[in-house]
Amino acid sequence: MWLRMTKTLERREKLRVDLIRAAEQMIAERGLAGLKTRDLAREIGCANGAVYNLVTDVDELVLRVGSRTLHRLDEALSAAESAGESSPQETLVRIAIAYCDFAAENLELWRALFEHRMAADKVLPDWSVNDQLQLFRHIYHPLAQLFPKRSQEELGVTARSLFSAVHGMVALGLEQRLVAVPLPALRKEIANLVRAMIDGLVARTK
């Protein structure tokens, strides 16, 4: 009896995957605000209301796309972490540049990660929270090499600060609103400031 239901279940699962893919593409092309359930339904070939059989909310849909984005970002940072020379300083610089490049190449999807706000009463699902926390681990390892005396919590705080600082530079740097900063200049500035931050942190803890 249970095995016989696979027909509809498979169909549903395929549709759900299609839906998330379509949503991803739509956000990439038209931004988070350009995501419309009716267009999605037309895209994957189902009724408007059917979207809510695959996903409870647009919120959930955005979070699912966000999860995919975060995983791709994670891969990009992983690659930057292992590639090249292994001095902790330069590893951190590579990671920062990789973050910048990823944001530039996936602008709307990356923006959606931060632009999206859910209703205050709804809570983030666990899988989404975990996705986000994984990001800091890339910074954590090189930092641990640089500051062997620091505790786990201290390193976590520093990792978060460094990540946030780079994030800020990327976020405001890629903003078209003000003067558009050319990407190469932005990369250079990021590398510069990351090196300065690390130098400063190292000198400061001696």
Place this chain on the structure above:
Amino acid sequence: MWLRMTKTLERREKLRVDLIRAAEQMIAERGLAGLKTRDLAREIGCANGAVYNLVTDVDELVLRVGSRTLHRLDEALSAAESAGESSPQETLVRIAIAYCDFAAENLELWRALFEHRMAADKVLPDWSVNDQLQLFRHIYHPLAQLFPKRSQEELGVTARSLFSAVHGMVALGLEQRLVAVPLPALRKEIANLVRAMIDGLVARTK
């Protein structure tokens, strides 16, 4: 003939001011997404459609509120710039902390500055762009003292980078989504990283 029109003009002007004030309060209380024209109209005592006699768009309304927020932020940063001892390093730290405090105390209004996205085809009015560029000047002066050899453009770039880095720490630090960072800890981390950045930048240019 022109002087006779003051009756309606005054009324309009008063209404416009009321509208912006009401919008400001509404954003502060309910966030940018909680801003509704019908509620605004009820608040200031006019018809729903009348909002569009005072302002062409909600976009313009948000920008006008943003302008007010930016001016208050400017004052807060000015106060931090002049108060206390005058070593450039500590001045920059004070400015960063002031930025953090302002964001925390004006959370939704400050968020609205960055969350708001206009349709891609519409262009930012000049007054809005100018408002934003003014912010960097607070950082510019202490930086110029620290790096007397640098050109105006170089200083501008560095000022922007520093501002962006602090902005990132504040933005991610005040995000409730992930682990909520207690404000005192955030302030401490910001002060720490700003000092490190400056130390690093100074050491790096020698």
Place this chain on the structure above:
DNA sequence: CAGGAAACTTGAACAACGTTCAATGAATTT
């Protein structure tokens, strides 16, 4: 001051949105 012209205000109406749900249709069991 009268009365027509000009300008302003109004709220009903429109289009677009996310979301719901009775009704239709398909799949599974008996």
Place this chain on the structure above:
DNA sequence: AAATTCATTGAACGTTGTTCAAGTTTCCTG
């Protein structure tokens, strides 16, 4: 083959921002 259970549909609802013909008020002129 009939009955029952479940999935899908698209029309309908409640909210949005925005528009605009109609109604009011204000203004200028004779």
